[in-house]
Amino acid sequence: MTPLASDESSLDPHVVEQAMLWMVRLQSGVSSAGEQLACQRWRQESPAHEQAWQRLNGIGQGLRDGTRGLSAGNVRGLLQARALTSRRAVLKGFAGAGVLIASGYGVSQRSLMPTLFSDYGTSTGERRSLSFDSGVAVQLDTRSALDSEFAAGLRVLTLNQGRMLLTLQQGAQVALRTADVWVRPQPLARLLVSQERSATLVQLLDGGARVEQPRGQRFELRAGWQQRFSDSLAGALAPLPAGAAAWTQGLLLAERLPLGQLLTELDRYRPGVLRCDPRIANLQASGSFSIDQPEASLDLLTQVLPIRVQRVFGYWASVVPA
Amino acid sequence: MSPSSSNDVGELYLQHHSWIVAMLRRRLGNREQALDIAQDTFVKLLRSELPPLLREPRAYLCTVASRLCLQHFRRQALEAAYLDSLALIEPQHQPSEETRLLVLEALDAVGQVLDGLGSRVREIFLLSQLDGLIYPQIAEQLGLTVNVVQKAMLKAYRHCYAAVYQQ
Numbered sequence: 001m002t003p004l005a006s007d008e009s010s011l012d013p014h015v016v017e018q019a020m021l022w023m024v025r026l027q028s029g030v031s032s033a034g035e036q037l038a039c040q041r042w043r044q045e046s047p048a049h050e051q052a053w054q055r056l057n058g059i060g061q062g063l064r065d066g067t068r069g070l071s072a073g074n075v076r077g078l079l080q081a082r083a084l085t086s087r088r089a090v091l092k093g094f095a096g097a098g099v100l101i102a103s104g105y106g107v108s109q110r111s112l113m114p115t116l117f118s119d120y121g122t123s124t125g126e127r128r129s130l131s132f133d134s135g136v137a138v139q140l141d142t143r144s145a146l147d148s149e150f151a152a153g154l155r156v157l158t159l160n161q162g163r164m165l166l167t168l169q170q171g172a173q174v175a176l177r178t179a180d181v182w183v184r185p186q187p188l189a190r191l192l193v194s195q196e197r198s199a200t201l202v203q204l205l206d207g208g209a210r211v212e213q214p215r216g217q218r219f220e221l222r223a224g225w226q227q228r229f230s231d232s233l234a235g236a237l238a239p240l241p242a243g244a245a246a247w248t249q250g251l252l253l254a255e256r257l258p259l260g261q262l263l264t265e266l267d268r269y270r271p272g273v274l275r276c277d278p279r280i281a282n283l284q285a286s287g288s289f290s291i292d293q294p295e296a297s298l299d300l301l302t303q304v305l306p307i308r309v310q311r312v313f314g315y316w317a318s319v320v321p322a
Numbered sequence: 323m324s325p326s327s328s329n330d331v332g333e334l335y336l337q338h339h340s341w342i343v344a345m346l347r348r349r350l351g352n353r354e355q356a357l358d359i360a361q362d363t364f365v366k367l368l369r370s371e372l373p374p375l376l377r378e379p380r381a382y383l384c385t386v387a388s389r390l391c392l393q394h395f396r397r398q399a400l401e402a403a404y405l406d407s408l409a410l411i412e413p414q415h416q417p418s419e420e421t422r423l424l425v426l427e428a429l430d431a432v433g434q435v436l437d438g439l440g441s442r443v444r445e446i447f448l449l450s451q452l453d454g455l456i457y458p459q460i461a462e463q464l465g466l467t468v469n470v471v472q473k474a475m476l477k478a479y480r481h482c483y484a485a486v487y488q489q
Contacts, residue, residue, distance in 0.1 A: 010487070020479045024472055029456020059435075059482045060451040066428030069417070072452035074407055075429070076445065081403035082396045082433045083441065123409035271406075 011052050018042070019052035077272075084273070084316070118145035118160050124271045125294070127250070132157075135169030139248055142269045142291070163194040165248050168207070180231045185209040191221075192245060199230045203244050252289045252297070259283040259305065263319060270294035270317075277320040280307055331367045334379055339364070342383050350391070359394060363387045396437075397430050404429070435485045439478060446471055447478035 022039045025031050031039075043050050067075045122128045122140045130138040132148065132155050140146060144162020148155070157166075158177045167190045168174060176183040176193060178200040185191055189207030193200065202211055203226040211219045214231050221227060221237075226244070228235035243253030254262050260281030267274040269291040283305050289297040298309050298317070306322045339360060346356035363386050404426060408416060417425070436444050442464070449460045457471045464471075 016483060017480075020476055020483070023479060024475045027450060027457070027475070028468070028472060030458060030468075055487065056479060056483065059479070059486060063432055063448075063451050066432055067425070067452070069421075070425065072448070072454075075452055076448050078400060078403050078407065078429055079433050079436065079444070079448065080441070082400035082429070083437070083444070084399065121409055124406065126410075 011048055011055070015048050016052045016055075019049065019056055022053070023056045080316070118147050120146045120148065122162070125269045125292070127248075132174070135172035136174045137167040137169075139165040139167075141165075141247055159193055159195050159200075161195055163192065163247070165245065166191050166193060180213070181229045182212040183209055184212065196228075199228050199235070201226060201228045203240055205240070205245055246288070247291060250290060250292045252291050254285050254287055254289065256284045256286055259285050259301070259307070259319070262289075262301075266291065266294050266297060273316045274298075275316075275318045277318065280305070280319065280321050283307070331364060334367065334383070335364050338380060338383055341380065342387055345384065346387060346391070355394075359387055359390050362390050366390065393434070396433065397426075400430055400433060401426060435482055436478075438485075439481050443474045443478050443481075446474040447482075450475060 022042060025035060026039055043053050070078075120128065120130055120138075120140060122142055122144050125142055127142065128140045130140065130146075132138070133150075134155070136155055136157075138146065138157070141163035144164060145160040146164065147158040147160060149158075150156070155174045156177065157174060160179075166174070166176060166185060168185050168187050170187055172187055174185065176185070178193065178195050180198075180200040181202075183191075183193060183200075183202055186208045189209055190205040191207075191209055192203040192205065194203075202209065202221055204221045204223045206223050208223065209221050211221060211227070211229055213229065213234075217234070219227065219229070219234060224240050225237055226240050227237050242255070243251075246253045252262070252265055258281060260276045260278075262285050263274055263276045266289065274294075285301060285305060287300070287304070289300065291297070298319070301319075302308055302322070307319055308322045310318045310320060342363060343353075343356050343360045346359050347353055350356050350359075363383060366386055367383075404422070408422075436447070439447070446460055446464065446466075449455045449463065450457070455463070457468050457475070460466075461468045461471045
């Protein structure tokens with residue numbers, strides 16, 4: 001939407017205002033033939049009229065030209081996302097938000113948007129199955145990114161972001177790297193690995209796996225157990241929660257889960273922004289919810305809890321007390 | 323509008339540059355970014371007209387810098403949303419790096435022109451200009467009267483015209 005060519009002279013504001021009234025009348029889609037003719041006549045009355053008209057036309061044209069190749073809905077969503085960064089958030093929440101954003105800024109592009117720069121990526125709400133040579137299969141969860149290479153006779157996977165299910169058949173070998181640790185599953189193992197903000201969660205569904213930290217500490221994990229690792233620390237060994245692998249079937253299982261947590265989980269599968277009013281964040285929810293249809297899951301929640309969902313342009317949803 | 327004399331800005335730079343960098347760094351938590359935005363702040367001052375008597379130069383610098391920070395964050399939010407949307411596209415249809423940059427520039431420029439419009443007015447304007455909907459369709463889609471749509475369109479045109487032609 002740049003000014004048209006070299007024409008930057010100022011026009012009589014009164015003429016511009018008139019042009020706007022005409023423009024709005026004609027664009028409404030309900031103008032009469034008589035009005036269209038009258039507008040034509042007005043434009044021909046003076047060069048200034050025509051110029052004002054062309055400038056207004058140029059604004060819409062610039063908008064369409066600049067965004068060619070993107071769908072209108074997409075453009076609206078993107079502009080909405082851009083505008084959601086409010087002045088108040090910048091000025092007030094500066095310290096917090098700023099640090100959060102700044103920590104991603106200046107770091108490599110790779111970590112800023114791993115799903116784009118990785119070999120395999122999933123977008124919001126997408127799950128993707130991959131199979132590699134010699135009996136190694138992967139299911140990538142929503143918003144996840146994976147690199148794959150063949151090095152020194154071994155399939156080496158790198159989980160850059162998100163969560164994956166890794167399944168090894170008899171005789172299969174693979175090494176999985178995360179930002180924190182190396183994971184070496186045994187043949188016939190089935191495990192979930194999640195890259196969290198500053199740790200890696202390893203959950204063993206079947207078989208066993210060894211986890212190795214950069215300084216050489218090793219941990220053995222067995223089926224039915226999970227453990228969280230940073231690059232130097234290890235969390236407590238804990239039994240695998242029921243429903244840990246439900247996402248691989250498109251489900252989210254909740255058993256008296258605080259609503260805030262449930263929505264955080266659901267948010268990962270839903271495009272846009274989902275917010276939970278703090279007043280209801282501690283309500284408990286139980287049930288099985290579809291992650292493939294997050295909107296339906298939200299609606300289901302409104303039927304069992306005293307809450308309602310406010311949606312703005314579909315992108316932005318707030319869950320508030322009913 | 324005559325651009326400010328580079329001498330005045332030079333004075334401001336000498337007296338307040340390290341202060342503004344420190345202030346931005348405190349707020350952004352990142353030195354590189356603070357230096358960048360401080361730099362942009364002074365470049366912006368060079369290109370615009372300084373008030374003849376600057377009683378509170380630091381408050382003024384702070385306002386300009388905050389506005390630039392906001393623009394910067396908006397650009398980042400836009401980039402993140404755009405990259406997110408690209409993840410939906412098959413690898414063989416991904417736009418080139420150059421195309422991406424052009425699209426982002428264009429969207430950011432459009433966004434800047436629309437900045438300051440309420441989200442409803444913006445939505446109405448985009449539904450008309452991008453989707454090509456006529457006013458009764460927009461009214462129906464958003465649950466408004468045609469009259470409200472028409473007023474919003476006028477408001478949007480006034481705003482965009484001022485943003486493009488009266489800066």
